[in-house]
Amino acid sequence: MKLPEKFATEMEGLFARHPEIAREGFYESFDLEGRRGVRFSCSKTAPDVRPSLLKDLSEQLSPVPWCSCGYYISPDMSNRNPYYHAGVYYPQEPSAMLPAEVIAVKPGETVLDMCAAPGGKACRMGEDLHGSGLLVANEISFERSKALLRNIERSGIPNVVILNENPDNIARELPGFFDKILIDAPCSGEGMFRRDPRACRSYEEYGPAQIAPVQKSILDAADICLKDGGEIVYSTCTFCEDEDEGQIAAFMASHPGYEVICHPEIKGVTHNAEGSLLPGSMRIWPHISGGDGHFCVHLRKSGERRITKLSFVPSYKVPASARRGADLAREFLLSDILSEDGIRSLPDVPFTCHGSGLFLIEFDEKLFEHLKTVKTGLYIGDFKAVSNKTVFSPSNSLALWLSRRMIREDSYIALDYGDDRVIRYLKGETITAEDCRAKKNGSVVIGVKDYPLGFGKISGQTIKNLYPKAWRIM
Numbered sequence: 001m002k003l004p005e006k007f008a009t010e011m012e013g014l015f016a017r018h019p020e021i022a023r024e025g026f027y028e029s030f031d032l033e034g035r036r037g038v039r040f041s042c043s044k045t046a047p048d049v050r051p052s053l054l055k056d057l058s059e060q061l062s063p064v065p066w067c068s069c070g071y072y073i074s075p076d077m078s079n080r081n082p083y084y085h086a087g088v089y090y091p092q093e094p095s096a097m098l099p100a101e102v103i104a105v106k107p108g109e110t111v112l113d114m115c116a117a118p119g120g121k122a123c124r125m126g127e128d129l130h131g132s133g134l135l136v137a138n139e140i141s142f143e144r145s146k147a148l149l150r151n152i153e154r155s156g157i158p159n160v161v162i163l164n165e166n167p168d169n170i171a172r173e174l175p176g177f178f179d180k181i182l183i184d185a186p187c188s189g190e191g192m193f194r195r196d197p198r199a200c201r202s203y204e205e206y207g208p209a210q211i212a213p214v215q216k217s218i219l220d221a222a223d224i225c226l227k228d229g230g231e232i233v234y235s236t237c238t239f240c241e242d243e244d245e246g247q248i249a250a251f252m253a254s255h256p257g258y259e260v261i262c263h264p265e266i267k268g269v270t271h272n273a274e275g276s277l278l279p280g281s282m283r284i285w286p287h288i289s290g291g292d293g294h295f296c297v298h299l300r301k302s303g304e305r306r307i308t309k310l311s312f313v314p315s316y317k318v319p320a321s322a323r324r325g326a327d328l329a330r331e332f333l334l335s336d337i338l339s340e341d342g343i344r345s346l347p348d349v350p351f352t353c354h355g356s357g358l359f360l361i362e363f364d365e366k367l368f369e370h371l372k373t374v375k376t377g378l379y380i381g382d383f384k385a386v387s388n389k390t391v392f393s394p395s396n397s398l399a400l401w402l403s404r405r406m407i408r409e410d411s412y413i414a415l416d417y418g419d420d421r422v423i424r425y426l427k428g429e430t431i432t433a434e435d436c437r438a439k440k441n442g443s444v445v446i447g448v449k450d451y452p453l454g455f456g457k458i459s460g461q462t463i464k465n466l467y468p469k470a471w472r473i474m
Contacts, residue, residue, distance in 0.1 A: 001030050004204050007190060014241060021270060025287035030194040033075065035290040037094040039120065040069045041155060042127040044088055044403070044451060053088065056417045057081070064290070065267040067097035069124075072290060080473050082422045086451035087154040087400050092120040095191070095284040095291030099182055099235040100124035102263065102282075102298050107132040108307055109179040112225060114167055114218055117144035119151035121182055126157035134310055134363055136178070138163040138170060145374050153397040158378040159362060165371050167221035173370055174225055179305060181222045183234045185215045191237035191293025194286070208240045215243060219251045228303025231261070235296040244295040245278035257302035310363045322353040325383025328392035329358050336443045342406030356382045358392075394443070396454045396468050404450040410439040413446045413456065413463065422448050428472040431456075431463050 008027075015023045040050050047069075054061050054071065064070035072094065083089055100121040105111050105128040113122040116137035126135040137152065137160060139145040145164045152160055163170065188208045192199040215236075222232055236243055252258045260280035265271060268289030272281045281297035329351055334343060351358040352365070354376075361377030368376065378401055381394040404412065413436050415422045421431040425446050438444055444458045446467075454471075457464040 001194065001200075003027065003030060003193065004200060006207070007193075007203065010240060014239060018276075020273070021285070022288065026285070029287040032194065032286075034195050034286070034292050035094055036073050036075055037064055037070055037092055037097065037291075038073050038089040039067060039092045039097055039124065040071070040089050041087055042069055042124065043130060044086075044127075044156065045069075053083065057083065064094045064097055066269050066284070067094070067101050070094060070097040070101075080423070080426075082417065082426060082448040082453065083451065085154070085426055085471070085473075086448055086453050087156050088451050090120055090123055090151065090155070093195070093292055095237070095289075095294035096120055096184075097124075098269070098282070098284065098294060098296050099184060099233050100128075102296055103180050103182050103231065103233040105129060105133075105180060109133045110136075110177060110308065110310065112136045112138065112170070112178045112181045112222075114138055114170075114181060114183045114222060115140070115185060116162075117141065117148040119148040119155075121184055122148065123151055123155040123157065125180075125182065126152065126160055127155060129157075129159060131158060133159060135160045136163060136170075136174075137161070138165055138167070139374075140164070140166060142374075149375055152375065153379070154400060156397075156400040156402075158360060158401050161368055161376050162374040163368070163371055164374050167218050169371060171221040171224035174367065176225070176227050177308075177367075178225050178230060179227055179307065180231045180233075181226055183218055183222055183232065185218055185234060185236050185243075187211055187215070187236035187238040187243050188240055189237055190239045191286070195292060208238070208242050212242055212247060215247050216251070219247070220255075223251075223255050223301075226301055227305055227308075228301060229305025230301050232258075232299045232301070233296065234299065235294065237292060237294055239283075239293050239295070241277065244283075244297075245272065245276070245281055248281065248297050248299070249278050252299075258299045259302070261298040261300050263298065322356075322358075322383060324390040325356075325392055326351040326353065326358055328383065328390060329380050329394075332392055332394065332443065337402070337408060337411050337445065338406060339408045342402070342408075345406055351380060352377065356384055358383065394455050394466075396466075396471060399445055399452045399454045402445065402452050404447070404452070407445050407452070410437060411442070411444050412452075413438055413444050413458075414450065415446065415448055417448055419448075422453075423473070425453065425456075425465060425467060426473045428465050428467055428469065430465055433458055433461050433463050 062072040105125045116122040117139040122137040189199040262280035284291045284294040352361045358380040359377040379395045379397045455466040
């Protein structure tokens with residue numbers, strides 16, 4: 001492909017400054033198709049079941065070296081796959097898997113993805129919380145926040161807030177709040193040239209000079225949001241040192257007290273050595289490894305970090321007019337759906353009401369009342385008055401939050417991966433319940449093997465499809 005002349009000049013300078021990085025094959029790599037990958041959910045799949053999932057997907061077991069749950073796949077793997085709709089895996093460019101692996105979120109932490117859409121890194125961080133702590137996923141573009149919302153819901157992450165905000169506003173409202181912050185910064189996109197022709201045009205129109213000030217402002221906001229002793233992972237999909245090593249070196253100079261956390265050598269990832277501009281920072285090169293161009297560095301702020309236990313009491317109680325709807329939601333779960341394990345797993349907090357929607361929120365919503373929110377907590381479903389009575393309708397995000405062990409045996413319809421009823425269900429069609437040990441009437445969860453997809457209403461051998469119209473495949 002024809003690369004911008006300015007980019008080629010920049011790269012010649014970079015290779016001259018880093019003779020340890022092989023130049024041969026770099027430019028030719030832009031004429032090759034980029035490797036594709038999937039990242040299996042860390043909350044829905046255990047490492048020992050992933051080989052069988054790959055076998056179902058007809059994929060060879062080919063792990064991504066820098067991601068414990070990432071695998072290379074063939075280019076033609078479809079997003080119509082039922083495992084995708086069950087949140088079992090997330091399609092992700094292999095290099096983009098590195099930052100969330102590096103930040104290594106732990107249960108109980110408060111974490112922020114500052115530039116989160118479309119959501120691959122945010123979902124990984126939320127999965128690593130395993131239901132304890134809080135993920136705040138922010139996207140400044142409202143249109144892009146819609147894709148972020150859908151991916152978060154598919155992943156079944158309950159303890160999450162999605163914001164549509166400027167980073168400066170988050171810093172104003174939540175100073176010193178976060179244990180860890182991931183910044184996948186907007187950049188000149190040089191690493192994306194071979195994957196997206198628009199990246200070249202954008203580079204020629206804007207380029208690093210206009211992007212670098214935006215990156216600086218995001219880093220400054222992140223510093224305000226971060227606790228003492230907290231950590232930042234900063235990443236881009238560009239090779240430009242002004243946006244990468246230079247940007248971080250300048251940030252550390254203006255914010256004393258940060259250090260780079262060095263990571264062990266990983267196959268396919270180059271590490272900047274002592275004497276370089278930013279020792280300990282990492283790069284993925286398209287001609288050296290199976291991924292697009294990527295930069296990543298892990299920083300720690302000085303001071304002693306204390307994990308703050310969030311107040312798990314919703315700020316807004318369900319009003320009297322909606323209490324019947326909340327009672328019906330809890331009755332639906334306890335009597336129709338949940339197993340004994342599920343009942344024990346259900347948090348002992350009242351549902352919060354936003355309009356006619358019910359939400360499970362285990363943190364203080366007032367923290368975010370001056371910020372633009374797209375989603376807060378786990379959306380349970382809706383209630384409405386029908387013929388002088390209140391009716392509850394469960395949401396599909398509720399089904400995707402449930403694990404197999406949380407669902408009663410007679411309330412779960414387990415379909416094999418190759419069963420044509422799975423695709424028919426995802427298309428919104430009525431399906432039958434033959435060969436299933438389900439109850440004869442009431443609400444059921446439809447799943448592919450042990451992975452829930454959504455709700456249905458069974459009557460005898462017929463299952464009415466409740467899969468949302470907006471989510472259906474064509």
